[in-house]
Amino acid sequence: MYYDYVVVGGGAGGLELVSRLGRHFGREGHDKVLLIDKSSYHIWKPTLHEVAVGTLNPQQEGLSYSILARSNHFSFACGQLLDFDPENKSLTLEAVFDDENEAAIIPERNIRFGQCVLAIGSGSNFFNTPGAAEHAYVLEHSLDAVDFQQHLLNLFSKAAYGDNKNLDVVIVGAGATGVELAAEMLEAYHEILPIFGSSQKFDIHISLIESAPRILAGLPERISVQAAQALRAKSVSIYESHRAVEVGTDFVLMADKLRPDAEPQRIHADVVVWAAGIKAAESNADYGLPVNRLNQFEVDTHLQTPFAGVYALGDCAACPWHDDKILPARAQVAHQQASYLADKWWHEYKQRPFTQSFVYKDYGSLVSLGNNQGVGNLMGSLSGGNFFIEGLIAKWMYMSLHLKHHAAILGYWKTGLLAIARLAQSRVSGRLKLH
Ligand SMILES: Cc1cc2nc3c(=O)[nH]c(=O)nc-3n(C[C@H](O)[C@H](O)[C@H](O)COP(=O)(O)OP(=O)(O)OC[C@H]3O[C@@H](n4cnc5c(N)ncnc54)[C@H](O)[C@@H]3O)c2cc1C
Structure with missing residues (x-):
């Protein structure tokens, strides 16, 4: 061939x-x-x-x-x-x-x-952390995500029918993937809660561990501050300057980088997701x-x-x-x-000259913080400077990036049709896939 x-x-x-x-x-x-x-x-x-x-x-x-x-x-x-x-x-x-x-x-x-x-x-970079590859979930491929969703549904049920009515989630890595996952998981939790009724009501507690001094360390500081505020308001525990040093079946051991002599702290985890870097x-x-x-x-x-x-x-x-x-x-x-x-x-x-190098243009970054909430900055030709956005506008712009990708492979007309079909489907079946 x-x-x-x-x-x-x-x-x-x-x-x-x-x-x-x-x-x-x-x-x-x-x-x-x-x-x-x-x-x-x-x-x-x-x-x-x-x-x-x-x-x-x-x-x-x-x-x-x-x-x-x-x-x-x-x-x-x-x-x-x-x-x-x-x-x-x-x-x-x-x-x-x-x-x-x-x-x-x-x-x-x-x-x-x-x-x-x-x-x-x-794929994922485990930085040779003991137990991480064995015990943590990753989001490298759609099959990983499908696998995790099935496990999460089981964990929701287990927490609802269990004795302590609590679900502890630990996410290692607070870049865009970890932050967006935390926010989206809280959305899913609020969507699923009514299904169990008040007698099976359970709590979810999400911990985010980040080795850098702030979450979203690769993005402008204002975005990090805004995202951290939004997550803390939703009761997410954020451990900045902390490094996961071991992952077990039901725990994560983390070391405080600002207190190198202190004993590593152990936090309970019903599930661990590793989103700490790529390799x-x-x-x-x-x-x-x-x-x-x-x-x-x-x-x-x-x-x-x-x-x-x-x-x-x-x-x-x-x-x-x-x-x-x-x-x-x-x-x-x-x-x-x-x-x-x-x-x-x-x-x-076409035998036309093409000598220019690839030059990357940073148009800014957008991070989704769940339903109707986002935060980010627009740069360069899109905004004529560095322009901070948040809330619903940021969320819409974030969603438009996905549509833009679809438009590049399907064309605008089919992308529009598909978006309408998916909106209609979610109105009928609800936002959360439950099977
Ligand atoms: C949860 C999550 C959220 C993210 N959010 C953002 C964001 O908000 N903004 C942002 O800019 N980036 C984000 N990223 C990063 C972004 O997804 C990647 O940078 C981007 O997808 C890289 O594109 P790519 O074409 O290089 O690789 P990919 O999109 O990963 O595609 C690689 C393809 O290669 C195929 N493949 C792999 N190995 C083989 C093989 N051996 N043989 C044949 N096929 C193979 C795979 O099946 C896949 O289809 C996020 C990533 C994750 C996981």
Whole structure:
């Protein structure tokens, strides 16, 4: 099999790239552009915390790669990357097995390419914390989120029918993922409470552990302060400058970084979610491409690896930024890199010069704090400066980012229709997925 353009990973960046390229080529695109993903459907990763608590239904939200391939004129191959040969411009995909893992539905495949971009995202960084990988839940993939939601529903029932009528949740890491998960979980709790009636009423207590001196440490301080106030008002306990040093079946041990001589403190946890940082897959180091200590592929400012025609973007790429830093792992970065590469490849195909480097424009950050509440800042050309927003407007702008991603892969008309259909569905079934 040979394709001119192969994109491995159909996430926030990869899917937007193939959709744009395929639409440029029209029907010809099916023979030129190939998307590879280990999953058969796409969910925008920044919404995984909503899937995890059941306020977003993955069966409705998931977009089938095959359907997107048909309408956007690219081909799709389902499979996990097994081997990558940058010198010979080829890769191998693992066989795909049936549900029982017995019979191969699709055999192992070798695919040759003209140009390829690796856009396979990242996973969790446990920082070698004992017990974290074994006992904590993560939100790396939609299946993790679905798994967690099932567990959370069980925990809600257990707390409602248990003796102490209490549910202790510990979230390690108070970046956007941890903060948004805490807020969304409280929404789910308030939605589910009436189902149990007053005799089964239970309390939820969420603790957020953050090793930096403030939550949302990567964002402007004003956003952190506002978000911390909103969470504390909802009785979330925030432990700043604290590092989780061990995770057990029903506890987290945390050390106070400001009091290094003090004994680590043990807090009870019915469930632990690890959202403390990202690390790309260990297997990235086996593909013959240079990687950094987080297993991210090292690329230049054209997103190219040292091998001609081999690129990387999004969370799995270490792309130079300013002051020796690399670009942050954010959907905004993946989105802009996808647009850049689509333009670059299209210009080169048309034999038009394209020499500019990728330049990241930070348009600001938005954090959801639950129903009708958000906080963030808008920067640069969107606002003509650095502009702080909060409340309902911030929440709406936050939701519009998801719609924007859908518009990039479905077009505005279908995105609008889908949004109306989902609104209607939530009016009928309620906001929370309960099964
Ligand atoms: C809960 C949560 C909330 C977040 N909130 C925000 C936010 O508010 N704002 C923000 O900017 N960012 C946010 N992020 C980060 C953001 O989601 C990522 O930066 C972004 O998704 C990265 O895009 P990507 O294309 O690099 O990778 P991804 O979107 O992760 O996509 C990677 C794709 O590659 C596929 N894949 C992986 N490995 C293989 C393999 N070996 N073979 C084949 N396919 C493979 C996966 O199935 C997936 O489809 C959040 C992340 C999480 C988890």
